[in-house]
Amino acid sequence: MILVPFSPGFDRATLGACAIALAASVSAIALIWSRGRLEDGFLMALASLPYMVAVPALSVADSRRMHPRWSSFLVSSGISRKTMIWSFYARSMAVLLAIALSLAAVSALTREGLFECASLAMLMSVASTSVGTLWYSTSGSSMASDVLGISVPIALAVVSYICFADGLRMGWNGALACLMASAAVVASCAWLSTRGFRRLDL
Amino acid sequence: MAQGISVRGLYKSFQGFQLKRVDAEMPRGYVTAVIGGNGAGKTSLLKCIIGSYVPDSGTILFGVPRKPGRVGVVFDECPYPPTMRVRDLSRTMSKIFDDWDAERYEGLCRKYGIGPWFKVGALSRGRRMRLQVAVMMSHGTDYLVLDEPTSGMDPEAREEFLGMLREYVSDEERTVVISSHQTSDLEKIADQIVLMMDGKVVLCQDRISLMEEYGLVRASDADRVPEKFVVGASESDFGRTALVKDRKALADMFPDMAIDDASLEDIVVYHMKGRRR
Known part of the structure; x- marks a missing residue:
């Protein structure tokens, strides 16, 4: 997937934040599994780090790319509007794919609970970010992607953490349904964005 | 070209x-x-x-x-x-x-x-x-x-x-x-x-060719310029100043008329004034 060129320093910082959050999360999940103590509050907080740090960080990075003057410069430099739209949705699609793979892994391991609940928050974040991207590609304003891509993931992270800590679990079928629904939202937004962005004055 | x-x-x-x-x-x-x-x-x-x-x-x-x-x-x-x-x-x-x-x-x-x-x-x-x-x-x-x-x-x-x-x-x-x-x-x-x-x-x-075509006519000469040549004009304490087009034809018609060179800025400004008339 071609990514719209952007500041390498900013990209490094974003990826660094995501990598640290993901590493902490994976370590926490591994510990939870090995000890079989799903009630451990500290480990749960670590496990939900990607939703608290990585998802908003990625959304901020996306939002910084969505600037009409920068898009205008890129268009004048020969980068097509279609490429730009695909680039905006690249992260959403990558997250969807990652969750689909993790669901498949969970299904194979028959360990339900942790991933499904986390996936739900992630999927809803991806869907809300896609709506923000759609907003930019039809209006030229990245305000919605700022709001939807940052506040929604943080709110969802808190909600999913509370639900999980309270012992709420979701079945594999429910998680799969959420995945399908999110994929439908992302696909619809991407399709509408391509049409809108083609006519957008930058 | x-x-x-x-x-x-x-x-x-x-x-x-x-x-x-x-x-x-x-x-x-x-x-x-x-x-x-x-x-x-x-x-x-x-x-x-x-x-x-x-x-x-x-x-x-x-x-x-x-x-x-x-x-x-x-x-x-x-x-x-x-x-x-x-x-x-x-x-x-x-x-x-x-x-x-x-x-x-x-x-x-x-x-x-x-x-x-x-x-x-x-x-x-x-x-x-x-x-x-x-x-x-x-x-x-x-x-x-x-x-x-x-x-x-x-x-x-x-x-x-x-x-x-x-x-x-x-x-x-x-x-x-x-x-x-x-x-x-x-x-x-x-x-x-x-x-x-x-x-x-x-x-x-x-x-x-643009600079050759346009010129500035000032004071009493400006009052004599036929309207079809005038693109725009301004009034001041020193009298009227007009931007004229087809400068050669105007010079042929009034050999005694002093027609100065117009700058690009004059051409823009007087076109805008002419538009507002």
């Missing part, structure tokens, strides 16, 4: 403003100046040419096919992300332009006094404009589209920049389109003039 950029019947509607059936020729090897008052449609026309604005109708034809990365642009506002550092900009541009010349970029930044660690947003307006010029000059181009490129530059930097543009078109293979309020700058480099008002092209011709 080889075809550079040809704008035909361009129509674009915005909220409260329209580009109305714009026709203009911007020959290859020429510097074409797009001039006019604020809100005349200059930036909109330039943005249509570079593809930022999508025209409602009409066509823009390029003599040399517009290849990706072969258009250099300078916007009136710096388009680079404000958080990006000058050094990082070079790395980003190397991903956009195949023939990016990082050494040339660094050299130009040094020359313009722009340090590699500065963030774009922390630069002054003049330096941001120079940064855009440095980027534009560091990759190969067939077309240059410049919107108010000299705004914020001191006289020395402006002179240097204009010299660079002159050199750029000297091989007669490239096309430059420039919009500016600094008509004195344009008089030094422009070969072709496109005058815009209220979203329309009022005139499009080469600068030399």
Whole structure:
């Protein structure tokens, strides 16, 4: 997937934040599994780090790319509007794919609970970010992607953490349904964005 | 005259403003100046040419096919992300332009006094404009589209920049389109003039014939000029001053009349006055 060129320093910082959050999360999940103590509050907080740090960080990075003057410069430099739209949705699609793979892994391991609940928050974040991207590609304003891509993931992270800590679990079928629904939202937004962005004055 | 950029019947509607059936020729090897008052449609026309604005109708034809990365642009506002550092900009541009010349970029930044660690947003307006010029000059181009490129530059930097543009078109293979309020700058480099008002092209011709065609008539002589020659006029304590067209015919009709040369600025200002009459 071609990514719209952007500041390498900013990209490094974003990826660094995501990598640290993901590493902490994976370590926490591994510990939870090995000890079989799903009630451990500290480990749960670590496990939900990607939703608290990585998802908003990625959304901020996306939002910084969505600037009409920068898009205008890129268009004048020969980068097509279609490429730009695909680039905006690249992260959403990558997250969807990652969750689909993790669901498949969970299904194979028959360990339900942790991933499904986390996936739900992630999927809803991806869907809300896609709506923000759609907003930019039809209006030229990245305000919605700022709001939807940052506040929604943080709110969802808190909600999913509370639900999980309270012992709420979701079945594999429910998680799969959420995945399908999110994929439908992302696909619809991407399709509408391509049409809108083609006519957008930058 | 080889075809550079040809704008035909361009129509674009915005909220409260329209580009109305714009026709203009911007020959290859020429510097074409797009001039006019604020809100005349200059930036909109330039943005249509570079593809930022999508025209409602009409066509823009390029003599040399517009290849990706072969258009250099300078916007009136710096388009680079404000958080990006000058050094990082070079790395980003190397991903956009195949023939990016990082050494040339660094050299130009040094020359313009722009340090590699500065963030774009922390630069002054003049330096941001120079940064855009440095980027534009560091990759190969067939077309240059410049919107108010000299705004914020001191006289020395402006002179240097204009010299660079002159050199750029000297091989007669490239096309430059420039919009500016600094008509004195344009008089030094422009070969072709496109005058815009209220979203329309009022005139499009080469600068030399334009300067030959228009003249200024002052005081009592101005009162004698037949109305069909008058483009616009102004009144002051010293009497009337009128911009006249078809200067040769007027001189033949009134051999004793003193007709002074009109500057590009006079032509713009009096056209605007004539429009308001």
